[in-house]
Amino acid sequence: MAHHPLIPSHNQSDAIMCAIPSFHVCNFHDFHQSRSSQALRLFAFFLSRNFSALETNTxxxxxxxxxxxxxxxxxLHIPLSFGGVSFVAQTLKSSPDPFTMVASIIVLQMIEFLGAMVLLNYTAKTEYHISSxxxxxxxxxxxxxxxxxATGVVFLIGSMLLTSIIVNNLIEPKVWEALSKRNEGGGRSLRDGTPSREPHEPPDVSNPIMKExxxxxxxxxxxxxFLLCFTTPLLEETIYRGFLLTCLAKEMKWWEAIIISASVFSIAHFSIENSLQLSLVGTILGSVYCWSxxxxxxFVVHSVYNAAILLLTYMS
Incomplete structure (x- = not known):
């Protein structure tokens, strides 16, 4: 039987059918490679020097x-932040009321800020004006x-919520369960017999001093x-981002500078239980500063974050 020229033969049909899937696979492979290359380029930009907008001259x-x-x-920091309120109490010869306490902290932080500016100006090169x-x-x-x-606020609040969920639902219940198994008093602390928190009970995240x-x-x-949303961010952003991160970014890769400055930021709070959270906060704040x-x-991200903590404390 004669073969019509417009109708593919059996061998040609097999070839076409084999070619069709290979064509789609090739397109999907190219598409996948294209998306992967875009992701790699984005990641490379994120790790490149171009990510940082900080100047090399400091x-x-x-x-x-x-x-x-x-x-x-x-x-400045240790004497004023950790000894200042005690000095105020000794001067007043009584425990300060809540308003006197917060007003004292504001004054102490402003003194610390002014002292830091004097110190930074003293150690700077003569041709620079620190205020400018x-x-x-x-x-x-x-x-x-x-x-x-906006990006920093989203990342910071989101990461804090995520870490809180992980700690409260995965890590902390296991810790309390392990402690309860070691506790022979059945929910009593081994040291003084006072009731301890039950396993899986959510922690009290409120700060009693702040609530007062x-x-x-x-x-x-x-x-x-005013203290949490202005004074504290002004002081800490000036020191740990404006001074420390700016200087470190000149000496090393920007992401290394962010990690080191965030670690110093965390250590300077002298809070072991909050060290990881403070390091994460410092990393996000440093990234925002480096990019912009x-x-x-x-400063805005720090203020919004502190305002969120203040609101959560007020609602708890």
């Missing part, structure tokens, strides 16, 4: 970075500070909000 020499930081920690340097950092528009702030300050009076509540080159961006 007011401080490399040899002065750690000595300046040590001077701030031991001469930080003002320029606050209003730098190399990249969108609004986009950086925000529930004392409207004036105390306002002062606490704008010190106002991490």
């Amino acid at each position: 007011p401080w020499d490399s040899s002065d970075i750690w000595s300046t930081l040590a001077g701030y920690i031991f001469a 340097f930080f003002i320029e950092k606050l209003f730098s528009e190399k990249r969108s500070s609004i986009k950086a702030s 300050m925000i529930f004392d009076s409207p004036l105390s509540k306002t002062a606490t909000a 080159g704008n010190l106002a961006a991490p």
Whole structure:
């Protein structure tokens, strides 16, 4: 029987049928490679030097970075942050009321901030004016500070919620279950016989001192909000991002500088139980600052984060 030229033969049909799936596989493979290459390029950009918008010129020499930081920690931060309230109590010869306490902390942090600015100005190169340097950092528009702030807030709040869920539902119940098995008193602490928290019971995340300050009076509540949302972010962002991270980014890769500055930020709080959380906060704030080159961006993120903590404490 003659074969019609427009109808494929059996061998041609097999070839076509074999070619069709290979064509789709080839397209899918190319598409997959394209998406993978885009992801790799994005990841490479994230790890590249181009991610950071920080300048390489800083007011401080490399040899002065750690000595300046040590001077701030031991001469200003520890005496004022950890001994200042005790000094106020001794001066008043009584335990300060909540408003007096929060007002004292605000004054102490402002003194610490001014002292830090004097120290940074003293250790800076003579051709730099520190006030002009930080003002320029606050209003730098190399990249969108609004986009950086919004992204930082989303990442910070999201990561905090995620870590809280992991700790409360996975890690902490196992810890309390292990402790209860070792506890021969059946829910009593081994040391003094007082009731301990039952396994799987959610932790009390509220800060009793903070709750006392925000529930004392409207004036105390306002002062606490000012402390957490302005004074503290201003001081910490100036030191740990504006000074330390800026200097470290000149000496090493930007992501290494972020990790080191975040670790120092965590250690400076002298809080072992919150060290991982503080390191995560410092990492996100450092990333926001590195990408934007704008010190106002991490300040906004820090303020919003502290406001969220204040709100959660108020609602708890």
